[in-house]
Amino acid sequence: MTKEEARVKIEELTKLINQHNYNYYILSNPVISDFEFDMLLKELEILEKEYPELIDVNSPTKRVGGDITKEFKQVKHKYPMLSLGNTYSENDLTDFDNRIKKIIETEYEYICELKYDGVAIGLTYINGVLASAVTRGDGTQGDDVTNNVRTIKSIPLKLIGFVFPEEIEIRGEIIMSHKSFEKLNEERIEQEDLSFANPRNAASGSLKIQDSSEVARRNLDFYPYYILGEALPFEYHYENLTKINEWGFKTSAYTEKCKDIYAVFNYITKWNKQRSNLPFDIDGIVIKLNSLRQQEELGFTAKSPRWAISYKFKAERVSTKLNSISYQVGRTGAITPVANLEPVLLAGTTVKRASLHNADQIEKLDIRIDDIVFVEKGGEIIPKIVGVDFEKRTLFSIPVKYIDKCPECNTPLIRNEGEANHYCPNENECSPQIKGKIEHFISRKAMNIDSLGEGKVEVIFDNGLINNIADIFDLTYEKLFGLEKIFINDDGKSRIIKFKEKTVNNILIGINNSKNVPFERVLYSIGIRYVGETVAKKLAFHFKNIDKIMDSSYDELLEVEEIGDKIAESIVAFFKLQKNINIIKRLKEKGIQFSIDENLLTTQSQKLIGKTFVVSGSFSSPQRRKEIEKLIEDNSGKITSSVSSKTTYIIAGDNMGPEKLKKAKDLGISIISDDDFVKLIL
Numbered sequence: 001m002t003k004e005e006a007r008v009k010i011e012e013l014t015k016l017i018n019q020h021n022y023n024y025y026i027l028s029n030p031v032i033s034d035f036e037f038d039m040l041l042k043e044l045e046i047l048e049k050e051y052p053e054l055i056d057v058n059s060p061t062k063r064v065g066g067d068i069t070k071e072f073k074q075v076k077h078k079y080p081m082l083s084l085g086n087t088y089s090e091n092d093l094t095d096f097d098n099r100i101k102k103i104i105e106t107e108y109e110y111i112c113e114l115k116y117d118g119v120a121i122g123l124t125y126i127n128g129v130l131a132s133a134v135t136r137g138d139g140t141q142g143d144d145v146t147n148n149v150r151t152i153k154s155i156p157l158k159l160i161g162f163v164f165p166e167e168i169e170i171r172g173e174i175i176m177s178h179k180s181f182e183k184l185n186e187e188r189i190e191q192e193d194l195s196f197a198n199p200r201n202a203a204s205g206s207l208k209i210q211d212s213s214e215v216a217r218r219n220l221d222f223y224p225y226y227i228l229g230e231a232l233p234f235e236y237h238y239e240n241l242t243k244i245n246e247w248g249f250k251t252s253a254y255t256e257k258c259k260d261i262y263a264v265f266n267y268i269t270k271w272n273k274q275r276s277n278l279p280f281d282i283d284g285i286v287i288k289l290n291s292l293r294q295q296e297e298l299g300f301t302a303k304s305p306r307w308a309i310s311y312k313f314k315a316e317r318v319s320t321k322l323n324s325i326s327y328q329v330g331r332t333g334a335i336t337p338v339a340n341l342e343p344v345l346l347a348g349t350t351v352k353r354a355s356l357h358n359a360d361q362i363e364k365l366d367i368r369i370d371d372i373v374f375v376e377k378g379g380e381i382i383p384k385i386v387g388v389d390f391e392k393r394t395l396f397s398i399p400v401k402y403i404d405k406c407p408e409c410n411t412p413l414i415r416n417e418g419e420a421n422h423y424c425p426n427e428n429e430c431s432p433q434i435k436g437k438i439e440h441f442i443s444r445k446a447m448n449i450d451s452l453g454e455g456k457v458e459v460i461f462d463n464g465l466i467n468n469i470a471d472i473f474d475l476t477y478e479k480l481f482g483l484e485k486i487f488i489n490d491d492g493k494s495r496i497i498k499f500k501e502k503t504v505n506n507i508l509i510g511i512n513n514s515k516n517v518p519f520e521r522v523l524y525s526i527g528i529r530y531v532g533e534t535v536a537k538k539l540a541f542h543f544k545n546i547d548k549i550m551d552s553s554y555d556e557l558l559e560v561e562e563i564g565d566k567i568a569e570s571i572v573a574f575f576k577l578q579k580n581i582n583i584i585k586r587l588k589e590k591g592i593q594f595s596i597d598e599n600l601l602t603t604q605s606q607k608l609i610g611k612t613f614v615v616s617g618s619f620s621s622p623q624r625r626k627e628i629e630k631l632i633e634d635n636s637g638k639i640t641s642s643v644s645s646k647t648t649y650i651i652a653g654d655n656m657g658p659e660k661l662k663k664a665k666d667l668g669i670s671i672i673s674d675d676d677f678v679k680l681i682l
């Protein structure tokens, strides 16, 4: 392929991928499979690797990230980024409407939008190409986070179509959905990182990550709400929002035209009720005049536009009595104080407990037993105590004395420098920690012994039959049959777990099947601090077996991709303990996989399933052709001799037949070299 041909192909692929991206993320209507999409992207990646000088800063390959931002440059906004006036009442909104009526004197209409609870961003497009993405900052200048924003799939890197202003700024909110937020926090908890308090913090933290490939994994989303520029397509906000949808932006299906302030009230009532069903957080709604001329007529105050206002939802708040504080011990030994409240109705559910986070929080709010406390449910799912009704405090109340010994095993607690939580260090003898480790070991992503669910582990543990993960493999029918325990739920109802014949058999089958779990998952299951699923995989494939990992030094561990000093230290500390070595030895004797199964590495992959290849022309050697054909077959692809509409790729050597070449071009089939093909499946 000549450089010119490569340039044309790169352009073609870019267009195609952008269109498929739009179909998927904006229209929610993909027309090709994920595999086909990945193949197109891979093809582009290969070309870019070969011709780095042809890489466009807005290439769709940037979506997966990789660019590192060492320092976020400060950039001045072309138009200052103002905020909105807030109201909390319908009266304020009526006043707002009256002010507008007085100035405008003619007909006007409102546009109501959701007030997305995320991070404001200004996206500048020059000649239809994303030129910069800047955060609000102090309103006059913000941080240039363009590299990270390029990974957000609902933000077009190039506008679709041909007609758009030379320069335009699209402002909107970058948000994180509840689903992505929960996934991220689960991962962070697993890796013992601090979790984010809410999706807004998570979105804002994500934009400031240096490595954009990590940002790509966070699944951020974008909703546009304000368009700025000299030559906008329409004189109306709503119509412009619809237009930018054609250019590749997601226009909110939640935005509505309202003919007067009463229609606005209806919109507010509707979303106040329905906001809990949205897949992301909002903290109110925004009301704007639709006509840009009328907007101009009203103008701005120093801080905010006069043509728009936000109505903020009140966080629902009730007061109730704090009866007591209990302390929970987690799998890692972290202590969480929990407030036991006099049951109270809040946002449709009865609240009996609220998290108090840590000792600092209790001290900061000066919370005491028997206080009347305020409980709020805002955007977040878990209710929280936001303050104390000091007027109702009894005369003799005393500040809470935070526990200094573990409530489960009485071991003195520790608190590491700079950490908010207290910890129980007795990890091998403190029962919630032991149970937690066993529960982690049997969990779905670990050894997946689902016949041994949480309740059952507790019964077996309470009966003194298991004290560590290796003990699981010493369980027998005789030991398990007949065990039982009655659990009393929160609502007073009871549940009995009884080990009958079928239950026991299922448990034993589950335990036995877990001997087939591959090494990388076993490594994750044994619960080394900071070794999550990904790290376990990296370690397993690097060292190939547990003995090598046990013997490796801190420095050798650091050589593995993604292993930093915190993880390396933790691995070394884990294998220093004779107790852990004994457990591994026992697990090995029971037949658990402690090395990579080499056979597994070569079993047939499904990578090329449904793909048809034609191998044509002459290659560097006859063996090379055989090698390629074997690779296709090993990866479940099909080989045919003639080119047809069913052909997915032609792998071309030198002197490919002219007829084949013409047919391939007519049918638009991609022609790739043998090297490209190899890269494609690696």
Ligand code: IVH
Pocket (backbone or CB within 6 Å): 082, 083, 084, 085, 113, 114, 115, 116, 117, 119, 120, 121, 136, 172, 173, 225, 226, 286, 305, 308, 310
């Ligand atoms: S319009 C000049 N519309 O709310 C007016 N803002 O205080 C520009 N926000 O930080 C703002 N959803 O990030 C507008 N539909 C929406 C919004 C919205 C959320 C945020 C925005 C800003 C704050 C305004």
